[in-house]
Every structure is written in C-alpha cells, then in structure tokens.
Amino acid sequence: MARNPQRRALLADAGLRVLAAAGARGLTHRAVDAEAGVPTGTASNYFPTREALLGALGERVFERYAPDEAVLARLAARDPSIDLTTDYVRYIVERTTREPYVTRALIELRLEAARHPELGRGLAEVLRRGYADDVAFHAAAGLPGGAFEIALLHYAVDGLLLDLLTTSIDAGFDVDEVVSALVSRLVGGAAPRPGVARD
Known part of the structure; x- marks a missing residue:
C-alpha cells in the first residue's frame, strides 16, 4: 500500500x-x-x-475539523461559564461551515453508512470517539453540563449544520443568536462539573 x-x-x-x-x-x-x-x-x-x-474520508473529515490550538488556548484562559460554552460552540459552527464541502461530505458519509453496515461500524467508531473527546474536554474545562448536555448540543448543532449547508427552512434567524439560544436552553440550567480543579 x-x-x-x-x-x-x-x-x-x-x-x-x-x-x-x-x-x-x-x-x-x-x-x-x-x-x-x-x-x-x-x-x-x-x-x-x-x-x-x-x-x-471519514477519518479525514475529523482531521480537517481539528481546532486551532491557539484559539483553544485563548478560550481555555477564561473562567468556565455559559458564555464560554457558547463561544466554544460558536467556534465549532465556524470550523464546520468554513469549508462547507467538508461537512456536506460528512452528511453524505453518514447517509451512506446507514446503507452499508461495514462502513457504518467504522464511521460510528469515529463519531463516538469524537463525542467522547468532547465530553472529556467539557469536563476537564469545568464547563456546565455533562455527557447528556453534550449529546443534546451534538444533536442540535448537527441539525443546524444540516439546515445551513443543505436546503434550508430559511427561518431568517441569525446563526449566532441560534447558537446562543441552543447553549442557553440545553446547558444553561446545568451546574459546572464537580471535582474540577480551578487555578
């Protein structure tokens, strides 16, 4: 090879x-x-x-989605809060819409994986690893919410990306406002993760 x-x-x-x-x-x-x-x-x-x-291609999508370490460092320097969580999610949306074809390709891969179990198993492993990494990052950063809230955000952001990058419902709402509302409503009531040391 x-x-x-x-x-x-x-x-x-x-x-x-x-x-x-x-x-x-x-x-x-x-x-x-x-x-x-x-x-x-x-x-x-x-x-x-x-x-x-x-x-x-599934692996490459997530390589392309890799965050800029300098941006993560700037965000990590802030105190955990709902506003910080919102900015992390805004950064995710920015990264995944910067080159729309990458996210459109992921949508196509997920559809193809639903038709082909072998591909589905491999792609599911990559998706689950990404989710687990997000949960671990969220906990380590001391951000409000836990695994359930991160799952909710994944579901919501996936829907937002589908709407932004395919045929849209064209509801006319500002993306930043949508992200802010999603985070506030899905994570806003959750307490910061216990046991996370602060500097």
Missing part, C-alpha cells in the same frame, strides 16, 4: 470534494484521481476498495 501521507491527504481531500458535489454514487477512484489531478489508478493504490476510500 502507498504510504506518502501528503499524497494520501491530497486524495482524501479530493474525495471529500467529489462526495460533497456528486454524492456517494459519484464517488469513484477515477473521480478522485481526476479531482486531485493525479494519474488514473493513484487513489486505488492508497485506498484499494470503496470501503477503504469511504473510511479514509
């Missing part, structure tokens, strides 16, 4: 663009090669099967 990580990332990014634009039916190794501008057969050297390609 080919092992050039830069080429692998280039191909995975091309695959995300193809998936977002053409859907799962349009995602072929040949289409990825064309989108990446590489010789035919390159993608299949890195991702020998369609399942391997789809799995790699």
Whole structure:
C-alpha cells in the first residue's frame, strides 16, 4: 500500500470534494484521481476498495475539523461559564461551515453508512470517539453540563449544520443568536462539573 501521507491527504481531500458535489454514487477512484489531478489508478493504490476510500474520508473529515490550538488556548484562559460554552460552540459552527464541502461530505458519509453496515461500524467508531473527546474536554474545562448536555448540543448543532449547508427552512434567524439560544436552553440550567480543579 502507498504510504506518502501528503499524497494520501491530497486524495482524501479530493474525495471529500467529489462526495460533497456528486454524492456517494459519484464517488469513484477515477473521480478522485481526476479531482486531485493525479494519474488514473493513484487513489486505488492508497485506498484499494470503496470501503477503504469511504473510511479514509471519514477519518479525514475529523482531521480537517481539528481546532486551532491557539484559539483553544485563548478560550481555555477564561473562567468556565455559559458564555464560554457558547463561544466554544460558536467556534465549532465556524470550523464546520468554513469549508462547507467538508461537512456536506460528512452528511453524505453518514447517509451512506446507514446503507452499508461495514462502513457504518467504522464511521460510528469515529463519531463516538469524537463525542467522547468532547465530553472529556467539557469536563476537564469545568464547563456546565455533562455527557447528556453534550449529546443534546451534538444533536442540535448537527441539525443546524444540516439546515445551513443543505436546503434550508430559511427561518431568517441569525446563526449566532441560534447558537446562543441552543447553549442557553440545553446547558444553561446545568451546574459546572464537580471535582474540577480551578487555578
């Protein structure tokens, strides 16, 4: 199997663009090669099967979603509060809408995973790991709420992203106001996590 990580990332990014634009039916190794501008057969050297390609795209989405450590450090320097939680969620929405095709590709992957159990198992593992990481981060930061509230935020933000990046209900509300209301209503009544040391 080919092992050039830069080429692998280039191909995975091309695959995300193809998936977002053409859907799962349009995602072929040949289409990825064309989108990446590489010789035919390159993608299949890195991702020998369609399942391997789809799995790699799932992993790549979360690499692309990785937060900027400097932004996290600025946020972490603040005292835990509902306002801080709101700013974390705003940052998530900003990251996941900055390049809309990445989130559209994830939506397509989730739909495809519902049709193909093998892909579903792999993608579910990635999604669960992301959720567990979010819960752990939230607890370590001493933010209000716990695992249930983080799940509620995931459900709500996923719906918001679906509306922002696909055919919208076009309700006309400001995204920042929506995020603020979601956090306030879903987490606002929860107490800070006990046992978290403060500096």
